[in-house]
Amino acid sequence: MIRDITLGQYYPEYSIIHKLDPRLKLVVTLVYIASLFIIEDFFGYIIVAAAIFAVIAASRVPPRFVMRGLKPILIIIIFTFALNIFMTSGDVLWEYGWLHVTRQGLYTAFFMALRLILLIVGSSLLTLTTKPMKLTDGIESLLTPAKKLGVPTHELAMMMTIALRFIPTLLEETDKIMKAQQARGADFETGSIFRRVKALVPILIPLFVGAFRIAQDLAMAMEARCYRGGEGRTKLNALKFKRRDLAAAFVSAGYVAAIIMERILL
Amino acid sequence: MTIRVEHLTHTYNKGLAYETKAVDDVSFEVADGEFIGVVGHTGSGKSTLIQHLNGILKPDAGRIWIGDIDITAKGVKMHEIRKRVGMSFQYPEYQLFEETVYKDIAFGPRNLGLADDEIDERVREAMSLVNLKFDEMAERSPFELSGGQKRRAAIAGVIAMRPEVLILDEPTAGLDPKAHADILSMINSVRERMGGIVILVSHNMDDIAATTSRVFVMDTGRLVRAGAPAEVFSDAGYMRGVGLGLPQATEMAAMLGLDGEPGAGVGAAAGETAPGTILDMDGLVDAIVSARIARGPDAIDGTPRGEEDRNGATRDEKGVGE
Amino acid sequence: MLRFWLQAAAVAGVYAALTMALAPFSYGPVQVRVSESLTVLPYFTPAAVPGLFIGCLISNAVMSPYPLDFIVGSAATLGAALLSYALRRIPWLVPLPPVVVNGAAIGAMLYYLYGVRPPGVPTALSLPADMGFVAIGEAIACYAIGLPLLKYLERHRRIFEY
16 A cells, blocks of 8 residues: 555646646645635636636646546535534435435535535646746745744755655655564454554654664755855755746736626626 | 465555556465475566465456365455465564564454463463473563564564464565574474475575475565476576576585586586585585586586686586596 | 654654554554554654654555545644653643544534534534544554553663653
């Protein structure tokens, strides 16, 4: 199971969406999420859906990958849907015993489910088209104003980069440690939840000690190479806005305008 | 206790475009008390293979019998397998976690559900087998130990389970020469004391040659050779072809042209067929001495094949002069 | 100073790796995130505060089906970590902030933003129920795993020095 997990959902492709500046993508995603809570009616959803389908098409990521992100919460969606259909009061459309379906219920259920789906799909697109490292760079850059307030953005970003780099290593370690303890009879699969939970200590301790050992060694290595912190540090691959980012920004602005107009006029 | 493996296959990423057979149709038998060596280039599937023997991995095809239990059958309790087959992974010291050495070694036996006094006996026995002094070490934190001590403590943790099959994956990796030798002799004394099958996975051909009675060679998931060390290491070309080296003495003997030729072996008189491949330094020394006795002081001067010796004569194919 | 941040990175890495390795249990309304047991770490070192925050951020960004988990969940983790650090003098109180803070924040998020209503619970009690479920998952991780973890690591305090 552990072997088959790839870090994140990044789907490598050559598309304009993939090449966009991560800062732009982050901001647009936030705007998109906000827009989902502004729209109230059918036409609004049409605009959002159209927009997101356009982006999916432009990203050249196979739709089934995008839909994969929905799998874990399919149950929730179905559940919420059912609950809203049956539990909302209003004009009854259909009855069977004590189950009744109302028009309002149908409406609410449908839109809540739709909103959830659009939410997930939209944010999946962000992680599908942006490498984790680039995301980190983007976040660090966007948070530069916070630096003035004393937030150590450079250190936090460095931490994130290093943690990201070591996660595959740590995952392998976890796997190895699990197997080694299993070979000594540790059992993580059977028993009450409390038993299984206690069985995790033989994994956590070595993992922890190992990770901290790596941190010590890495600190020494960095110091030996005269790492002095973030002051005046430059990047090898600095983020730069390109023309396509400007174009994408215009398109997004257009989208926002459409949403707002729809809300006001309809 | 015997092991029987039939047509074992393990596929990674099954069904996807990049599926690979880590273990491809491997079959073999191991008799009671054998000391088996498993060698293979990185990625040849040896680690994957041995992880099937104690039930950590399940095969996609094939069956495995440990003793008379088919561990690949449905409903087999892991507990039963782990009681019989003990395994020590690479760099086992990274699995140490308990507060004291005693408690860490006792972890295995405790998981087997043994009584406290039985556990105590086993911990003491295991510690003495790995040469860790009970009175000094038992109550110390495992993290305070030296690298070699940690490794021995980790292996003790497996030995304390008294497995009938002991599998060791690179037990000497990363150790200094003394610790390395200590571990090897430890393995031998454990084997003497506990009987049972020992399987050693290693990149170190000298260790394999010195300790094992049969060698399995893995290459890209297939078991390509299985035989006595002398047999397996005699085919230098093949071994290099599958990305493996030879014991140092064997390499040296090949370079000097002493490999298995008439009169080159220990005690062989001129004209008799040699007993075969040289596997260790003692054998090499004997072979050199015999060759010099048989053919005079110039027989070997250390010139590699194909190059000119101090007399200007080029060493021929055999490397050994007149 | 560098060691402080690298220790934090180690905490973040372990948190993220654990969450991802045990993926099916780590997301959703009943979250038993084993990695939450690491919330006892502020007891040993302040580096655990940014560490837990970033670790949570990474796990959520990379694998969560709930995109707002990213903001709400991580902020909750940061807040809880700060509180745990403040309470570090009393071992058994250290795991409490995550249980309470995460329960409240994530429960509220599930209720308001995703409309999650637990089955078999009258709608009036849905919000407390959502919070309760999250809190239970947290409590299992933080107390049942976290406290033993604390006890074991106590003996190896040396690794936290810098």
